[in-house]
Amino acid sequence: MSLLSFKIPQAYLDLGMPFFLALSPESEEALKRHLVRETRRLHPDLLALDASDEAREEHESRLAALNAAYLKLRDEDSRLDLVLEQIVADNPELGSGEKPQIPAALALEYFELQESLEENPGDAATLAALESFHSSLRIETEKLRREVSELSQAAACKSPEGMEPAHTSLPLAYVVKLRDLRDRQRYLVRLRSDLESKFQVSR
């Protein structure tokens, strides 16, 4: 099985924790504890009053990076995007991937809906169809989210022999699948927010 090696994104280094892709409830709790512990260590308010300006600036700057990293890494979507972006940057041969495909039934429904929206805007039946499409989109995104989540839980990151420091690796097949799922998920989310902004569909 071929492995893709990539540099561990800076956010992990700012956070000061080993690389992880998925967060279990326990590791999420550990992440929160880590944040509090590190904040207590770095927060300028806990520095001695006579600390130098340089020391203050140093603490302030490290804590700012830590807080920004924490937000990126605690959120599953932004964490995956960050890692995928790094993998692509470090492995240009991966290319940009295929155009995300949405399920055929959903695509058909979308085109029909667009047609009737053009013909009978404001029609009760059209609006009902819009609502129903919107909710199937929601169900589909949720399904994808679960799949992505399960896949990332399954990822076992390896640091094979001879790899550069601060690098890790993931199986190629796995990365391709993860990226496809995440692209589809993003596409659906965009479609949904597009609909919401155009037609004021209730959430």
Next chain:
Amino acid sequence: MAIQIELGGTSPQKKAQTPAPQGSVLGIDLGTTNSLVSVVRDGKASVLFPSHERPLLPSVVSMSSRGEIQNVGDAAVLERASRPEHVLFSVKRLMGRSLKDLQAEIHEIPYALEDDELGAQVRIRVGETRISPVEVSAEILKTLKTRAEKVLGEPSNRAVITVPAYFDDAQRSATKAAGRLAGLQVLRVINEPTAAALAYGWSNERPGTVAIFDLGGGTFDISVLRIEENTYQVLSTAGDTHLGGDDLDRHLAGWILSKVPETHPLRKLGSSQLQAHLLVVAEKAKKELSALDHAVVHLEGFEVRVTRAEAESLWRPTLERALECCRSAIRDARLEVSQVNDVLLVGGSTRVPLVKKLVAEFFGRTPNDTLNPDEVVSLGAALQGEILSGRGEDRLLMDVVPLSLGLETMGGAVTKLIHRNSGLPTEAREVFTNHSPEQNAFDLHIVQGERELAKDGRSLARFRLRGLAAAPAGFHRIEVLFRIDSNGILNVRAKDLRSGIQQEIEVRPSFGITDEELMSMLEVAFEKAEEDMAQRQLVDLKVEASTVIRAAENVFKISGHKVEATTAAEFKARLVDLKNASHANSWKQLRDALDALEECGHELAELQVNEAISQALKDKDPAKV
């Protein structure tokens, strides 16, 4: 060539000289309706107020018809009925706001407003005078400072001031400016609900997740905090800067008015007077309804009866908006409502039974109303002052960014750089490149708020990165670092990734008062303060002089003939000098005259005392002396 950052509409911050710290750090709750000041003594926070007054100082300032500050607090409230156009209240709603910002509510504000020259901060028109909300707030802060100094018996010039969590940068900066104008070094501006949480957890560590529901006179805030071993971590905060007890009063006032017949004499009053009057009776009825199931409003020969149920149906839609904020705060904290261990009620308006009921329903638990909802915020501010002056015994407040920060992009959309509820300090980086060889600058527009379009958000700063050398499209790589420091101040640094050259600037919002204006206002305030003080001392000394003159004339009549003629003549001359000086207006001259009389009057005074004693001895049985 080095890149340069150029700010539009704002100026880089000049490091202001910080005066030597004096006394304890004051914790100030500058409220819409009431304000108060606290301080920590022997590890315990308490509210400071003169013994004959109330702890709460109404945030009300009255002005004389000549446009001078007349009264602050209760005395100003008394003037509200007779001369409403000279009495300023709820100015907190106007802090850091322009006419455009206030459009939606302008009809609710009973005094005339106009924009300043920059169109960034409204000014209030009182007769011929214009006064800014910052200046009005500074008067309230000055009064609080004086109150504290009186009780403490020593000067105090440092403070932590609280603001609603949802205040944006302009509102926070306006608050800081008011502090400086009042002669205070504002160590930090902290969020009201956070301050309340600090006071709640300080003496009685209760680890867990707490929601602070803060409904004040004019603003609503909800914050969710995790409290554990000396750490108070804000998880999320949300709110509405235009939701509070005042709104309840207004709804009730409108309803009362609808019951007043067209022929009633009240209808003949001018609209601002009528509104002021109705608001007063509505507020009274609201308070009564907290304890009773109905209230009767008396309006000159006419009575309106309002039941609690009627009032509650008027108030419910407003309060539902508060619950909507709660929902969003819980979501941002990534929690379920059931994970909240305690709900703290803060702000005077949480005394309204419907508020308690709705909060209990929403959180599925009886809210905690054991703390004094009026005082807890100011106590917390004093405790944060304790932390900042190094006496916090290792306690730490982890605060968050209240509003997202974004960059305006093509087409007026906003890209979020820093999301609301990010821990403080925090930062974001963005790399920019040139789109054509001719492009030698970038314009950046930083917007605050959650809205998608730049025009709906609050413009924080515009600046320009310039000085880029001509190069093929996509050649330049300029990394811009946006950092919000632990004081909530935005720093922008731009770095040319190709050359490594770095530029830095501190961004300050243009809330209508530039640093220069503030400095000149400060100078005027200090001059005025000296003038006021001198005037006051002169008056005091004249009172003293008149007492001394009366006593001296008396002494001279009785004992003048018993001393040597030269002494008597000298005394008489000095007395005449004093009389003259007491009619003039020089403090120095009067003081000198008093001292001179006192000096030559020793002999006379002794004589008189001795005589008084011997007289007393004559009258009384010597055995008893």
